[in-house]
Amino acid sequence: MSLVEECDVVVVGAGFGGLYSLYLLRQEGFDVKGVERGDGVGGTWYWNRYPGARCDVESLQYSYSFDPELQQEWEWTERYAGQPEILKYAEHVSDRFDLESLIAFNSTVEAADYDEITNTWTITTNRDTYRSRFLVAATGCLSTTNLPDFEGLANFEGDVYHTGRWPHQTVDFSGRRVAVVGTGSSAVQAIPVIAEQASQLTVFQRTPNYSVPARNQPLDPRVQAETKENYDELRHAARIERSGILSIFPPNEDSAKEAHSSEFDARMDERWEHGGFGFYRAYADIGIDTTSNERIAEYVRGQISQVVDDPETARLLAPTNTIACKRPCLDTHYYETFNSEHVNLVDISDGGIEQITKTGLRADGQDFEFDALIFATGFDAMTGALLKMNITGKGGCTLEDAWSAGPRTYLGLGVPEFPNLFTVTGPGSPSVLTNMILAIEQHVEWIRDCLVAMRQQNLISIEATATAADSWVDHVNSIADQTLYPTCNSWYLGANIPGKTRVFMPLIGYPPYAEKCRQVAENNYEGFRLE
Ligand code: N01
Secondary structure: OOOEEEEEEEEEOOOHHHHHHHHHHHHOOOOEEEEOOOOOOOOHHHHOOOOOOEOOOOOOOOOOOOOHHHHHHOOOOEOOOEHHHHHHHHHHHHHHOOOHHHEEOOOOEEEEEEEOOOOEEEEEEOOOEEEEEEEEEOOOOOOOEOOOOOOOHHHOOOEEEEHHHOOOOOOOOOOOEEEEEOOOHHHHHHHHHHHHHOOEEEEEEOOOOOEEEOOOOEOOHHHHHHHHHOHHHHHHHHHOOOOOOOOOOOOOOOOOOOOOHHHHHHHHHHHHHHOOHHHHHOOOOOOOOHHHHHHHHHHHHHHHHHHOOOHHHHHHHOOOOOOOOOOOEEEOOHHHHOOOOOEEEEEOOOOOEEEEOOOEEEEOOEEEEOOEEEEOOOEOOOOHHHHHOOEEOHHHOEHHHHOOOOOOOEOOOEEOOEOOEEEOOOOOOOHHHOOHHHHHHHHHHHHHHHHHHHHHOOOOOEEEOHHHHHHHHHHHHHHHHOOOHHHOOOHHHOOOOOOOOOOOOOOOOHHHHHHHHHHHHHOOOOOEEEO
16 A cells, blocks of 8 residues: 655646646645656647647747746747657756656546545545645646547457557558548648558548648748747737737738628638638638638638549538537648548548458448558547546535536636636636647646635635536636537537537637636635635
C-alpha cells in the first residue's frame, strides 16, 4: 500500500493548462503536485503525433503570454506550428520554470473522492494516492479518444492506429495499403502526408467536412520581430476579440446575402488565397443566417469542384450541411490529394463501416484489404476526460450522475456538489471556441486569485450553487440557440458519441465571458458558496 501524499492542490494533466496551473500556484506558495498519464508534458501535443499534426491557430498567437522573456526568447519557425515544435515548446516551458519536478508521470487518476468532514479530496492514481484541499482538472477538452465499437476490430491482423493516441516511435507507411476512417480536422491534416508514403490510401467518409487552405509557410522573421515588439498590444487586442484570435482581416458587420456578387467573389477569393480562419470572418452573419451561410458554403463547394479532377469524388467531398457549424478544418493540399491515382474515397454515409475483418474491412457492401487501419474518429469532447476520473463529490454524488443530462457547471469552472474542484476550460466556458492558450491563462489566473482570496479569508471550501449553475447552462444554450451551431451533429453538442446527451457545451464569445468571471470574483465569488 503506497503512502498518501498530502498537498494543497493536485493538478491533473501536464498540458498547457496543467503546466500553467503548477507554475502559478507554486509561485503563490501553494504546495502543488501534478499527475499526468503520459510520460512527458504537452497534453494534446504529447498524444496527437499523427503525420501532419499541426495547430491551426497561428503560432505567434498559440503561445503563452504570461512571461515576457519566454515570449521574446522562443522562436517559431512556421505560420502554423507543427506538433513536434509545439511539444518542444511545452517541454521548454516545463524546463525553464522547473515544473517537471512537481509532476508524477505515468499516473492515471482512477478515482477522486471528496470528504465533506475534512473538506479534502483523495485522488487515487494507478501509482500513488494524494490528499489535497483543492483539485484542479486541467484534463483538456479533446483528450479522451473516441474509438467506435466496430464489429470485428480485434480480429484485424494488421496495424491499428488512432490519431489521438499515436505511437511515439516513427511509423512508416511506405509501400503499405492504408485505410483512414473519418474526415475531421485530424484526418484532413493526416491524409495528404500519409498519401505521400502509402502505396494505396483509402479514405472512408461518413460526412464530408468543409476545409479551407491553411497556406502554411515559413514564418517571416520580420513578422515575428514586429509581433514581439508589439506583443502586449496584440495580446490585449486578442482578449477583446470575440474569438480571442486576431486575423489580418478586421471584424465587420457585413451580410453575405446582401453582398453584390463581384464584391462577394473578390472578398472570398482574397480570404481563400490568404488561408486560415480569417475566411470564416468574411461576413458577420455566417453563423446566424441560413441564406448567408449557404452562399459561403456554395463558394467552398465551388473551390472543391475546381480542385478535384474526378467529378464524382468532388461531389462526394462537397458538404451540404451548414458551414462552420461543426469545427471547421484547415488543410494543406487535402482536396488535391484525391487527384492521386493511389488515393480513393469511399462514401459510407449509408451503411457505415459494416465490419472489420482479419485483412481489412467491409463497407459499402465491399471487402477492402489493408496493412494498416487509422481511425481519425475524434474524441469524447469536453466531458470525456473529466468523467473518466470517477469523481465523487458530496453525499456520494458521482460526476457521471450529476451530468447525466449534460455537463452542468458554473462558468465552466465549478460544479455544484463538487466543492474545491476547478475545471480548467471546462464545459460552459469558451475554451474550444477560442484560442485555447488564451482561455487557459484566463482560467488559471482566475483559479489562482480565488485560492489566494480564500487563503486570505481563512476559507476552506468553495462550491458553485445549483442556482448559479442552472442559469449558467441556460445562458450557454440560449446564446448557442441564437446561432446555427445547434443545427448539425457536432462534438460541440456531444452528438458524435452514441448515447451522450445532446447539449451545447462551449460558450460562444470570449470577452463578455472574461468580464463575467472578473465581476464574479470582484463580488466575492457570487454564485459560489464559500465556507
Ligand atoms: O475528430 P472529429 P478529429 N464510422 O470528431 C468520423 C481538434 N483538432 O480528431 O462527421 C465512420 O472532428 C466522423 O464522421 P461524422 C479540432 O477542434 C485540432 O478530426 O461523425 N466514421 C468524422 O469524420 C477538431 O474538431 C487540430 O459523420 C466515423 C471523424 O470520424 C477536433 O480536434 C487538429 C465514426 C471524426 O472527426 C476533433 O478532430 C486536429 C464511425 N463510427 C484536431 N465515428 C488543430 O489543428 C466518427 N467518424 C488545432
